[in-house]
Amino acid sequence: MLQQDVFYKDGLALARFLLGKVLVHCTQEGEAAGIIVETEAYCGETDAACHVYGGRITPRTQVLYQGHGLAYPYVIYGMHTLLNITGGVPGHCALVRALQPLRGVPLMQQRRGVAKPINLANGPGKLCCALGIDRGVYGAELWGKTLYLETDGTYSGYSVGCGKRIGVEYAGEASLYPWRFGLMDSPYLSKPLEMEAGFCVSIEK
DNA sequence: CGGCTGATCGTG
DNA sequence: ACGATCAGCCGA
Numbered sequence: 001m002l003q004q005d006v007f008y009k010d011g012l013a014l015a016r017f018l019l020g021k022v023l024v025h026c027t028q029e030g031e032a033a034g035i036i037v038e039t040e041a042y043c044g045e046t047d048a049a050c051h052v053y054g055g056r057i058t059p060r061t062q063v064l065y066q067g068h069g070l071a072y073p074y075v076i077y078g079m080h081t082l083l084n085i086t087g088g089v090p091g092h093c094a095l096v097r098a099l100q101p102l103r104g105v106p107l108m109q110q111r112r113g114v115a116k117p118i119n120l121a122n123g124p125g126k127l128c129c130a131l132g133i134d135r136g137v138y139g140a141e142l143w144g145k146t147l148y149l150e151t152d153g154t155y156s157g158y159s160v161g162c163g164k165r166i167g168v169e170y171a172g173e174a175s176l177y178p179w180r181f182g183l184m185d186s187p188y189l190s191k192p193l194e195m196e197a198g199f200c201v202s203i204e205k
Numbered sequence: 206c207g208g209c210t211g212a213t214c215g216t217g
Numbered sequence: 218a219c220g221a222t223c224a225g226c227c228g229a
Contacts, residue, residue, distance in 0.1 A: 042212080125214065
């Protein structure tokens with residue numbers, strides 16, 4: 001299991017680091033886990049797309065100042081939960097956008113009401129539903145017993161792609177930054193990437 | 206307390 | 218391409 005120190009990164013480094021890692025959530029219903037294939041970086045008070053832009057710290061966003069490697073789930077559009085992981089710079093985090101299902105597929109299918117593995121977690125709201133993640137994990141430590149990361153060698157060396165972040169047009173120029181990252185050829189992405197990022201996934205601390 | 210906005214999803 | 222649907226935030 002990966003320990004707290006690996007999360008001591010800014011939003012961009014954390015978003016890239018998470019690619020290829022395995023996100024695990026254990027509940028009474030059982031274990032569900034998937035390989036992280038897509039992320040986005042959110043870089044604190046100077047990033048117009050970030051929830052804490054301009055120093056807007058509210059009860060919802062407090063966890064972004066409470067340490068690195070903490071879960072920041074929140075509800076969007078009144079109906080979907082999305083999961084961020086806090087970074088080592090105050091206000092920074094990375095959004096987990098898509099998983100390749102790995103373990104607990106029947107449980108994910110049950111939670112999602114969807115059969116095809118390709119559609120179980122290919123979006124930030126879908127993956128939270130599939131893993132049973134809701135606001136109850138707010139502030140949870142990602143090196144804990146029920147919500148944590150593992151390494152999996154499967155995608156080490158695969159090329160990474162990047163592109164504009166999704167759904168943040170209101171952020172103006174910041175919406176154009178290539179801060180969405182993913183495994184270039186993964187069929188489990190929420191949508192295709194626009195360009196090569198010029199580096200590969202590396203599985204190391 | 207009421208109105209508005211939105212880091213989405215599913216269907217058509 | 219679009220409508221569903223409501224938590225969180227803001228202003229009054």
